[in-house]
Amino acid sequence: MMIGPYPLDLLALQLVTGVALGAIYVLVGIGLSLIFGLMTIVNFAHGAFFMAGAYVGVFLYGYTGNFWVSLVAAPLAVGALGLLVERLLVRRLYGRGIDDPLLLTFGLSYVIVESVRILFGLTGIPFGAPPALRGAVDIGIGYFPLYRLFLIVFTALVVAALWLFVERTSFGLIIRAGARDRQIVQVLGIDVSKVWLVVFALGCGLAGLAGILAAPLQGVTPEMGIPVLAEAFVVTVVGGMGSLAGAVLAGLLVGIVVAMTSLIAPDMTKMAIFALMALVLLVRPRGLLGRAGALG
Incomplete structure (x- = not known):
């Protein structure tokens, strides 16, 4: 059948x-939504953390020869870097408006990228899927790369675990309450600074996890986080600033738009992403699932 x-x-x-x-x-x-939803910080270093996750994963894979070790260790390492960034840099700018953290993270992204260039060189590093995830399987409509199927299943498990963490734990309750009204949380005697520390590290760790997962698809280069940053902001805006469910829906929607446009009109792929964002904002100015002051 033809369409x-x-x-x-x-x-x-x-x-x-x-x-x-x-x-x-x-x-x-x-x-990105976690960090913005709770902390109201536009993290322009998010793409750099994505890239850092890919490089840490490649380094650990070369050192250990075990993809699964690098898959676990890379987001932990990037999350630890996020802890240091929040504690030593970002925390000093709380209460000073949205522009100061934005400029800080924008400059930090350049520092991270240049540091990687110094350590690993200017050229990219090829990185293939692990042997266990190579090849293709028949999914009924044709043969599909096994690694891409792994991506779908693994991401679904991570999202489910994150949902349980946010919705079913006391710390998750604090995160959701803080996203809606941080002053009430402070009045209740909760140390909000510790919550922000964990959330910033978690957001950075997720970016690092995405980086190591994306490495077999596109290789590893110091500039790989630049286009991803723009796409991440599109996902966040389309889904609704601060909405986790919106980020999931928008991420899948953007991925489908990119894939279908690259088949039908490859030269218009980037434009299609921003056209989608413009269309959504015309219909729903707060995004698909966004609402003022909400994280959920």
Whole structure:
């Protein structure tokens, strides 16, 4: 069966490819939404943390020869870096308006990128999928890369775990309450600074996890976080600033739009992402699932 010049099974495979690509956007977008939703910080270093996760993962994989070790250790290492950044730099700017943290993280992104260039060089590093996840499997509509299927399943598990953490734990309750009214949380005697520290590290760690997962798809370069940063902001805005569910929905939607546009009109892929954002904002100015002062 054909739809225009394209066979139906090709379109279906491209749709699944978009979901796999969207899985990366989901992880990056959730991290950005967590940080903005609770801390009202526009983290312009998010793409640099994404790139750092890829480089840490590649380094650890080369050192240990074990992809699963690097998959666990890379986001932990980037999360630890996020802890230091929040504690030593970002915390000093609380209460000084949104512009100061924005400028700080913008400059920090350049520092991280230049540090990686000094340590690892200017050229990219090829990084393939681990042997256990190579090849393709028949999914009924055709053969599909096994690694991309792993991306979809693994991201779904991470999102489910994060949802349980936010919705079913006392710390998650504090996060949701702080996103709605941080002054009430402070009045109740909760040390909000510790909550912000954990949330910033968690958001950075998710960006690092997305980086190591994206490495087999696109290779590893110092500049790999630049386009991802723009796409992450699109995901956050389309889903609704501070909405985790919105970030998941928007990440998958952006991934599908990118995949389908790259098939039909490759030169218009980037424009299609921003056209989607403009269309959503015209209909719903707060994004698909965004609401004022909400994280959820």
